[in-house]
Amino acid sequence: MEILFYNSTSTAFSPYGDYWRRVKKISTIELLNTKRVQSFRSIREEEVSNLVNWISTKEGSPINFTSKVYSVNSCITLRAAFGTKSEGHRDVIQSVMQETLELLSGFDLVDLFPSIGMLQWITGIRSRLEKLHQEIDRMLENIINEHKQAAVKVSEENNKDLVDVLLKVQEDVDDGFHLTTDNIKAVIWDIFLAGTDTTSTTINWAMAELMKNPRSMKKTQAEVRQVFNRIGTVDESSISEMKFLKAVVKETLRLHPPGALLAPRECRERCVMNGLEIPIKTKVIVNAWAIGRDPEYWKEAERFSPERFFESPLIDYRGTSFEYIPFGADRRMCPGISFGMANTELALAMLLYHFDWKLPDGIQHDDLDMTEIFGISIRRKDELNIIPIVYHPSLAA
Numbered sequence: 001m002e003i004l005f006y007n008s009t010s011t012a013f014s015p016y017g018d019y020w021r022r023v024k025k026i027s028t029i030e031l032l033n034t035k036r037v038q039s040f041r042s043i044r045e046e047e048v049s050n051l052v053n054w055i056s057t058k059e060g061s062p063i064n065f066t067s068k069v070y071s072v073n074s075c076i077t078l079r080a081a082f083g084t085k086s087e088g089h090r091d092v093i094q095s096v097m098q099e100t101l102e103l104l105s106g107f108d109l110v111d112l113f114p115s116i117g118m119l120q121w122i123t124g125i126r127s128r129l130e131k132l133h134q135e136i137d138r139m140l141e142n143i144i145n146e147h148k149q150a151a152v153k154v155s156e157e158n159n160k161d162l163v164d165v166l167l168k169v170q171e172d173v174d175d176g177f178h179l180t181t182d183n184i185k186a187v188i189w190d191i192f193l194a195g196t197d198t199t200s201t202t203i204n205w206a207m208a209e210l211m212k213n214p215r216s217m218k219k220t221q222a223e224v225r226q227v228f229n230r231i232g233t234v235d236e237s238s239i240s241e242m243k244f245l246k247a248v249v250k251e252t253l254r255l256h257p258p259g260a261l262l263a264p265r266e267c268r269e270r271c272v273m274n275g276l277e278i279p280i281k282t283k284v285i286v287n288a289w290a291i292g293r294d295p296e297y298w299k300e301a302e303r304f305s306p307e308r309f310f311e312s313p314l315i316d317y318r319g320t321s322f323e324y325i326p327f328g329a330d331r332r333m334c335p336g337i338s339f340g341m342a343n344t345e346l347a348l349a350m351l352l353y354h355f356d357w358k359l360p361d362g363i364q365h366d367d368l369d370m371t372e373i374f375g376i377s378i379r380r381k382d383e384l385n386i387i388p389i390v391y392h393p394s395l396a397a
C-alpha cells in the first residue's frame with residue numbers, strides 16, 4: 001500500500017498554521033540554503049578527518065561503523081547550529097538527543113512534525129519525555145543566552161551559526177511576525193531530530209549496501225580514488241565530479257528512505273482517485289518506501305543498482321519525480337536536502353578513499369543481514385561492524 005487515506009479526529013494531526021509556514025520559510029531560505037550549507041564545509045571536513053584519523057588507529061579490527069557515523073553527524077549538526085559555543089554542552093546534548101531518539105523509536109516522522117504537537121498526545125512515555133523536554137529547554141536557553149551575550153556581534157555571514165541566524169531573524173520583525181525564543185528552541189531541536197538520524201542512517205545503509213555488493217564498492221572506490229588522487233586533496237571541492245558515488249547515494253535512498261512515511265497531509269477538498277472518493281479533511285499517509293520499490297516504476301526493484309540512475313538521469317529527489325520521493329515533495333518537503341547530501345557524500349567519499357573495508361570473519365557479502373527496524377528513521381536492525389584497512393595511494397597499482 002503506497003498511499004493510505006483515513007478520516008481522523010485525532011489531535012495528533014494539526015493543520016499547518018501561520019507559525020509553521022513562517023518557520024518553514026525561515027528553515028528553507030535562511031537556515032539551510034545552499035550558501036549556508038557551503039559555509040559549514042570546514043566543519044564537515046574537520047569532523048570527518050577526525051573520524052578518519054581515529055579509524056586509522058583501528059586498522060585490522062572491527063569498528064562499530066554505525067555509532068561512529070552517528071556521532072560524527074551529530075557533531076557536525078551541533079557545530080553548525082551552535083558554533084564554538086556548543087563545545088561545553090556537547091556531551092549533554094548528545095546524550096539527551098540519544099535518549100530522545102530511543103524514547104521515540106516506536107514513532108516516525110509522521111508523528112513528530114510539527115514537534116509542537118508531539119507532546120500533547122504521546123501518553124505512555126509522557127512523563128519521561130516531559131523531563132527530557134525540560135532538560136533540553138534549559139540547555140537551549142543557556143546556549144541562546146550565551147549567543148545573546150557574546151561581546152562581538154557576528155557580522156560575517158560565513159561565521160554565523162544557526163542560532164546567530166535565528167537571533168537575527170528575531171531582531172528583524174517581518175510584517176508583524178515575531179519569532180519567540182521558544183520558537184528558536186523548537187526550530188533548532190527539530191533540525192537536530194530531523195537531520196542527524198536521517199543522515200547517519202543514509203550513510204550507514206549506503207555502506208551496508210556497498211559491503212553487500214562488492215562490484216559497486218569497487219566501482220565507487222575506483223572513482224573516489226581516481227578523482228582525489230588526480231586533484232591531490234581529499235576534501236569537498238571535487239565531490240561534484242563523483243557521479244557514481246552520487247548514484248550510490250540515490251540508489252540507497254530509493255531502497256532505504258529514512259523518513260519512509262513522509263509527513264502527514266490533509267485533503268483540502270473532496271476528490272476521486274482511481275474511483276475512490278476521498279472526503280475533505282482525510283488524513284493521507286504517503287509510503288515513500290513502497291513507492292521506491294514499486295515494480296511498475298522500477299526494473300528489478302529490489303536489486304541495488306546505482307547504474308539505473310545513469311539510464312534515467314532525469315529522476316531526481318527534488319520532489320518532481322513522484323516515483324522517487326525520499327525527501328518528500330511539495331510544501332512539506334525536507335528543507336535539509338543540501339545539508340544532508342553534503343554530509344552524506346563527503347563522509348562516504350573520505351571513508352571509501354582512505355580505507356578498504358572487510359566484513360568480520362565468517363560473514364560473507366551475501367549473508368549481510370539487511371533487516372530493517374521502524375522508528376523515526378528506518379534503520380538497519382543490527383549495527384554495522386566492519387574492518388578498516390588503510391589505503392596507501394603510493395602503494396596502489
Ligand code: HEM
Nearest residue numbers: 113194195198199259262263327328329332333334336340
Ligand atoms: C539524507 C538525509 C535526509 C532525508 C532522507 C530526509 C528526509 C525527510 C523527509 C522524507 C521529510 C518529510 C518530507 C515530506 O513529508 O514531504 C523531512 C522533513 C524534514 N527534514 Fe529532512 N531529511 C534528511 C536530512 C535532513 C537534514 C540534514 C535536516 C536539517 C539539518 C532536515 C530537516 C528536516 C525538517 C526540519 C523537516 C520537517 C519539515 C516540515 O515539517 O515541513 N532533514 N526530511
